[in-house]
Amino acid sequence: MLSPILQTKIESQISNNKIMLYIKGTAQQPQCGFSAAVVQVFNTLGQPYETENILEDGELRQGLKEFSSWPTFPQVYIDGEFVGGCDIVMELNNRGELATIVQEAISK
Numbered sequence: 878m879l880s881p882i883l884q885t886k887i888e889s890q891i892s893n894n895k896i897m898l899y900i901k902g903t904a905q906q907p908q909c910g911f912s913a914a915v916v917q918v919f920n921t922l923g924q925p926y927e928t929e930n931i932l933e934d935g936e937l938r939q940g941l942k943e944f945s946s947w948p949t950f951p952q953v954y955i956d957g958e959f960v961g962g963c964d965i966v967m968e969l970n971n972r973g974e975l976a977t978i979v980q981e982a983i984s985k
């Protein structure tokens with residue numbers, strides 16, 4: 878079960894960062910192709926984002942799956958809301974919708 882401490886940590890990260898990416902590895906050195914693809918997309922959007930390497934925190938890795946009810950990584954949160962993983966982000970980006978979602982979040 879998701880501990881209150883972990884829940885508070887996740888809620889704090891996703892509310893303090895307009896774009897929060899939970900990935901495998903770092904933005905500079907992603908450790909998985911799906912995480913690398915998401916980082917690349919957000920780099921092209923040119924807005925600041927924060928990442929957390931879930932490979933370094935097993936509790937967070939498990940806790941996020943419960944928090945979002947999503948079993949894999951990357952996990953992308955924009956404006957405190959879970960958006961999806963790699964496939965969803967790619968689709969939103971291909972449709973030109975990701976930039977709009979990000980712009981709306983940043984300008985709030």
Ligand SMILES: N[C@@H](CCC(=O)N[C@@H](CS)C(=O)NCC(=O)O)C(=O)O
Pocket residue numbers: 901909911938948949950951961962963964965
């Ligand atoms: N189709 C997924 C691909 C991501 C994926 O399959 N991730 C796997 C392998 S990197 C994962 O996170 N598995 C659970 C885990 O490692 O804890 C997406 O759209 O994000």
